[in-house]
Amino acid sequence: MSFAFDITYQSSLNRARLGQLHTPHGIVETPAFIFCATKAAIKGATPQQMREEGTQIILSNTYHLMLQPGSEVIRQLGGLQKVTGWNGPMFTDSGGFQIFSLGHGGVAEEIKGKGQGTKTKTMLKISEEGAQFKSYVDGSIHNLTPEKSIQVQRDLGADLIVVLDECTPFHVDKNYTERSMQLSQRWALRSLQEFDRTDNNQQALYGISQGGVYPDLRRDMADFLNNHPFFAFAVGGSLGASKSQMVEVVEMAMENLEPSRPVHLLGIGGISDIFAGVVYGIDTFDCVHPTRLARHGGALVQPHVFEELEEDPKGREHINLRNARFREDSRPIDERCPCTACRTWSRGYIHHLLKANELLAMNIITIHNVNFMNRLLASVRAGIRDDNLNEVKKEWVAA
Amino acid sequence: MSFAFDITYQSSLNRARLGQLHTPHGIVETPAFIFCATKAAIKGATPQQMREEGTQIILSNTYHLMLQPGSEVIRQLGGLQKVTGWNGPMFTDSGGFQIFSLGHGGVAEEIKGKGQGTKTKTMLKISEEGAQFKSYVDGSIHNLTPEKSIQVQRDLGADLIVVLDECTPFHVDKNYTERSMQLSQRWALRSLQEFDRTDNNQQALYGISQGGVYPDLRRDMADFLNNHPFFAFAVGGSLGASKSQMVEVVEMAMENLEPSRPVHLLGIGGISDIFAGVVYGIDTFDCVHPTRLARHGGALVQPHVFEELEEDPKGREHINLRNARFREDSRPIDERCPCTACRTWSRGYIHHLLKANELLAMNIITIHNVNFMNRLLASVRAGIRDDNLNEVKKEWVAA
Numbered sequence: 001m002s003f004a005f006d007i008t009y010q011s012s013l014n015r016a017r018l019g020q021l022h023t024p025h026g027i028v029e030t031p032a033f034i035f036c037a038t039k040a041a042i043k044g045a046t047p048q049q050m051r052e053e054g055t056q057i058i059l060s061n062t063y064h065l066m067l068q069p070g071s072e073v074i075r076q077l078g079g080l081q082k083v084t085g086w087n088g089p090m091f092t093d094s095g096g097f098q099i100f101s102l103g104h105g106g107v108a109e110e111i112k113g114k115g116q117g118t119k120t121k122t123m124l125k126i127s128e129e130g131a132q133f134k135s136y137v138d139g140s141i142h143n144l145t146p147e148k149s150i151q152v153q154r155d156l157g158a159d160l161i162v163v164l165d166e167c168t169p170f171h172v173d174k175n176y177t178e179r180s181m182q183l184s185q186r187w188a189l190r191s192l193q194e195f196d197r198t199d200n201n202q203q204a205l206y207g208i209s210q211g212g213v214y215p216d217l218r219r220d221m222a223d224f225l226n227n228h229p230f231f232a233f234a235v236g237g238s239l240g241a242s243k244s245q246m247v248e249v250v251e252m253a254m255e256n257l258e259p260s261r262p263v264h265l266l267g268i269g270g271i272s273d274i275f276a277g278v279v280y281g282i283d284t285f286d287c288v289h290p291t292r293l294a295r296h297g298g299a300l301v302q303p304h305v306f307e308e309l310e311e312d313p314k315g316r317e318h319i320n321l322r323n324a325r326f327r328e329d330s331r332p333i334d335e336r337c338p339c340t341a342c343r344t345w346s347r348g349y350i351h352h353l354l355k356a357n358e359l360l361a362m363n364i365i366t367i368h369n370v371n372f373m374n375r376l377l378a379s380v381r382a383g384i385r386d387d388n389l390n391e392v393k394k395e396w397v398a399a
Numbered sequence: 400m401s402f403a404f405d406i407t408y409q410s411s412l413n414r415a416r417l418g419q420l421h422t423p424h425g426i427v428e429t430p431a432f433i434f435c436a437t438k439a440a441i442k443g444a445t446p447q448q449m450r451e452e453g454t455q456i457i458l459s460n461t462y463h464l465m466l467q468p469g470s471e472v473i474r475q476l477g478g479l480q481k482v483t484g485w486n487g488p489m490f491t492d493s494g495g496f497q498i499f500s501l502g503h504g505g506v507a508e509e510i511k512g513k514g515q516g517t518k519t520k521t522m523l524k525i526s527e528e529g530a531q532f533k534s535y536v537d538g539s540i541h542n543l544t545p546e547k548s549i550q551v552q553r554d555l556g557a558d559l560i561v562v563l564d565e566c567t568p569f570h571v572d573k574n575y576t577e578r579s580m581q582l583s584q585r586w587a588l589r590s591l592q593e594f595d596r597t598d599n600n601q602q603a604l605y606g607i608s609q610g611g612v613y614p615d616l617r618r619d620m621a622d623f624l625n626n627h628p629f630f631a632f633a634v635g636g637s638l639g640a641s642k643s644q645m646v647e648v649v650e651m652a653m654e655n656l657e658p659s660r661p662v663h664l665l666g667i668g669g670i671s672d673i674f675a676g677v678v679y680g681i682d683t684f685d686c687v688h689p690t691r692l693a694r695h696g697g698a699l700v701q702p703h704v705f706e707e708l709e710e711d712p713k714g715r716e717h718i719n720l721r722n723a724r725f726r727e728d729s730r731p732i733d734e735r736c737p738c739t740a741c742r743t744w745s746r747g748y749i750h751h752l753l754k755a756n757e758l759l760a761m762n763i764i765t766i767h768n769v770n771f772m773n774r775l776l777a778s779v780r781a782g783i784r785d786d787n788l789n790e791v792k793k794e795w796v797a798a
Contacts, residue, residue: 041757068751073751328476
């Protein structure tokens, strides 16, 4: 049994559940947060530090790694788990998201409801066959087909891999979304075929729910996914223009998906998003936010930290340690936090390191944010088990 | 007994010796290498990682810390050992070296025999009282006197602290060097007085040998140092224009120093320098090279690594992992190295991280270089104990 998903507890209140996701590199207790090791490295922390702070699973991006160093190099070096020194469960995406997001110019931000971006377009052509794009590393031309994406992910060697889909931007109409969804279904079938052809029992395949913000398309997509032997599902595509629409789309995407398989919500992992997502049965989340925020001096904190600072916690999730108020503050980021950073260093010291441009600052705050996310998910799991998720939420999000 | 220096073995071949340097934060086995945590942080490694790789002692620079965040902030946050999370033996310099080196425009390089630098001058005035200079952080004017340097180092709280001296540049004549040495002696007496006035048994004071490249001045300086109750000595000042002259100057500086006290060689720590220095009785070394080199992709290696790569090891001490030859190299930096980096990551992976500008690359190579230096010093200690330092040297420096 290389792969399995055991639902160990199903809430009677809603679709929230606890699970154990078995992979050849270990078991993931779900709901879980997946940290982004975009280019085969967590920015700001070592694998040892990730483990020490309770991390279960990380992901890398196929798009970046196929361009640099190339998936065949990763394969020759022994695959992602070995090469990174992580040696635990890993996930890779298909490469599609970055191609389309960089390609269309900023669709990544758009899918997450942040309006249209302005980045340079690198996608050259999209056809029935696949997508053609230009490398941001050296300008070379690459083709990514459903088959190629599976082959590249075979090289990379993550436990959990996903089908190539077209990531539809938000501003397109229903007709475009429907045609795009149908293309993604044909690509998903080709992905499944390529996956079966090369199966070695060491990787499991996720199908992706598309269909934009349209309930009937999401239902059509659910039927398609339910009827094919994907190990698991991912919710992708346009999730709307706002947080509340995102939740609605997650609800409609989840409504008709067969509940026995694990579900990943692609690229979403804000604190409120997680509380919202698990209620609809989302099992795993990923987001660059916790590690990116750390590199800019932002430490994730619970409402009690704002209260201790005599600030209104409402709508806030982090403190910025660059703030001069922390200059002589000998307290840790959060006195109640058990992470290595909070057991070792003060806000005043971290503030100094940020001012002095010392790399250690990023490492310290990243360690804290990683521990924070892992503790958050542990609390969420406890809240589901004890049927008191709303009470648990109050400890993490100010009402 | 807060401080003591026990000579546990004295070579009969030369002045080389093994010692134990006792401090309130632990014992340092000498000869030892002191790593530079310039602004109260090792660039590229955490204190935990430093300890794991065998580090005994680190140093911070008074000059940088008095400007940012200010020594009073470090004091309020609990002192250097606590604030950095290092909690082991620490050394601070007087601040003089940076004032004079930045002040004269590149004297730091010059003292190490690399010719004249071209940096902007920030020193405003040097007088009997002390030195006046402009902050590189905010342009504010600061005075550093012998008394102020002791007070600042009291705030910082390192175990081992040093007197303020004038760092004479290389190109000055003997007259200037002699007058400068006499000024440094008067400053040393004022330092000692201020040290005694504020003594708390938690810090020990180093006097510094000046006198440039002139044997009679170095002898005069040794008499002065021997006759005053400094806990230890440091060899500073101009060490000449070349490696060979540096060794001569170290020899003349050491010749007349009373052998019972520990001696630090300021700012010097190349592999050959260490083998040369211990023979004259140097007990501790410091240098930014191992950690700085790491941040540029350079991993320190022994001659056998070049031989395995079928390259001539002569005159070489490191491999540059940015080199394309390492792209698909699945071996660690050094297969015989026991460090965490060599047990975990391949050259090919580190090469990828460097190309992708991932911070983890610096961390990995720093860990290796730190372990390398600590292993080197352990070998040097074994070579002294077994009276076969020349044999040991062959394992580290290609003849």
